[in-house]
Amino acid sequence: MKILINGNIKQFNGENMTISALVVTLNLVGKRLAIEKNGEIVPRNQFDAVLLSDGDKLEIVGAVGGG
């Protein structure tokens, strides 16, 4: 399936991937981040439950230096 992550299309094998599994695949385990799926925030405690499907649009953000 194809998922748009932070503006880039990423291809993943198989179906039924949870947000938690995606976080592992992207090497983001332990990073403080927030995720929006199709315009809706996915609370961290639902990462295990929320499944991704083909065509989903994700924004994955973190805190960076800024004024």
Place this chain on the structure above:
Amino acid sequence: MAVVKSVEGNEENHMNDDLIIAGKAYQSRLLVGTGKYKDFTETRAAIDASGAQIVTVAIRRTNIGQTAGEPSLLEYLPPEEFTYLPNTAGCYSADDAVRTLRLARELLDGHKLVKLEVLGDPKTLFPNVIETIAAAKTLVKDGFDVMVYTSDDPIIAKQLEEIGCCAVMPLASLIGSGMGILNPWNLQIIIENAKIPVLVDAGIGSAADAAVAMELGCHGVLMNTAIAGARDPVMMAGAMKKAIEAGRESYLAGRMAKKLYSAAPSSPTTGMIS
């Protein structure tokens, strides 16, 4: 520019002169940004030297890919040690600003204190006050404690207060310009009218500017480039800390009255040798 206000009958208690924002007390009246530093080590050293307890951060897309071991700002500035103030820098609409801060709240475990700024023009970074007001209304309704960056218009500042913002932050001059306080008279009106803290945000260039802001009666100052853009950011951070403290004490102490001249020298006029 010698713009300093004479303060009479100041009721604020010098012994416990905390800055109260959204019910929380801070001992430092200097708030600093975390952008534009050489590296995180310099960021941390400058922030330590500034004594700041509140630090702004931006919310941006996480790098996806070869960045597994990359250090993050949060490791250098643990959220347990500092009060994070996520901002909406780079947002040009109320919707984008609200969306950004909702993500920030999720990112920072329900953290409510935020800095709202909605820009109107990428060249000057002037704020768009119409979008700012719209975003402020939504965020306040949504339970955020909103510190709001705006122009130095006293009417807008008052409206933002009435909407329920917890602090109003007029610009001294444009973001990153280092031009200092261009309209101290407007700031003075904003401060006089306000029942919430007024912090100058943007435009401070030197320690002198920061001291003038505090002498005007500002409750605090937020800056980034003035420190990060100095030749020696860590030294400048220390200078800003002292300037904020000196300006605050000067305000509380109440400056002498200004006269064009005075026939009252400081040394006795009697007992002169002849």
